[in-house]
Amino acid sequence: MSLTKVGDWQRAGAVLKALNSYLVPAFKGRLYEDSQVILEVLRGHIDKQDLSWTPLSQRTIELKGGDETIYIESGYLRDNIDVRKIKSSQKDVTYFIGASAWKKHPSGVKFSDLMIWLEYGTDKMPPRPLIRPTVDEMENQIRSGWYDFLKDYIGGIK
Numbered sequence: 001m002s003l004t005k006v007g008d009w010q011r012a013g014a015v016l017k018a019l020n021s022y023l024v025p026a027f028k029g030r031l032y033e034d035s036q037v038i039l040e041v042l043r044g045h046i047d048k049q050d051l052s053w054t055p056l057s058q059r060t061i062e063l064k065g066g067d068e069t070i071y072i073e074s075g076y077l078r079d080n081i082d083v084r085k086i087k088s089s090q091k092d093v094t095y096f097i098g099a100s101a102w103k104k105h106p107s108g109v110k111f112s113d114l115m116i117w118l119e120y121g122t123d124k125m126p127p128r129p130l131i132r133p134t135v136d137e138m139e140n141q142i143r144s145g146w147y148d149f150l151k152d153y154i155g156g157i158k
Contacts, residue, residue, distance in 0.1 A: 023153075028093045030149055034142050035083040035095040042097070042134050046071045046078045053128040070128055071118065076106055081115075098131065 045051050053070045061068050071077055080103060087094035099115035107114075121127030 024091060026153060030146070031093060031095060032083070034145065035097055038097050038134065038138055038142075039081065039083050041138060042081055042130060043078055045130060045134060051128075051130065051133055054126040071130065074106065077111075077114070080111060 049069060056064070056068055056070060064073060067073070077099075081097070081099055084096045084100065085093060086096045099111045101110065101112040103111040105111050105114050115131075117125065118128050119131055120129075
């Protein structure tokens with residue numbers, strides 16, 4: 001069995017190349033918007049204390065001057081979780097949402113290490129997941145948003 005190409009393939013290639021110049025920026029923009037939404041949901045969970053975290057130990061509460069909030073001491077952690085572009089080319093982009101490995105917490109601990117300890121726990125502290133539950137919570141919303149975005153975007157191309 002053999003296939004024969006029929007039609008103006010040069011023109012088809014030119015159309016696809018032109019379409020790419022519209023799609024890539026639109027996709028990158030949508031990905032950045034989604035990253036910002038996830039960041040706000042993460043911060044919202046910290047503010048609302050609405051995830052099922054193991055309560056702080058009495059000793060930790062005493063060290064915090066009676067404050068029982070989790071992920072909040074000075075506000076540094078909440079305020080420094082961010083969205084960073086870690087890879088970009090003409091064709092793709094990768095965003096990271098979380099704690100920078102280049103920042104240090106005021107305690108002197110690498111910020112990313114602190115977030116890993118909070119997320120997964122240590123031998124002295126139970127896990128208090130923030131990232132995983134937020135990703136699970138947002139997955140369907142993000143997927144549905146991309147479905148609608150693609151349907152509207154492709155539907156608008158004539």
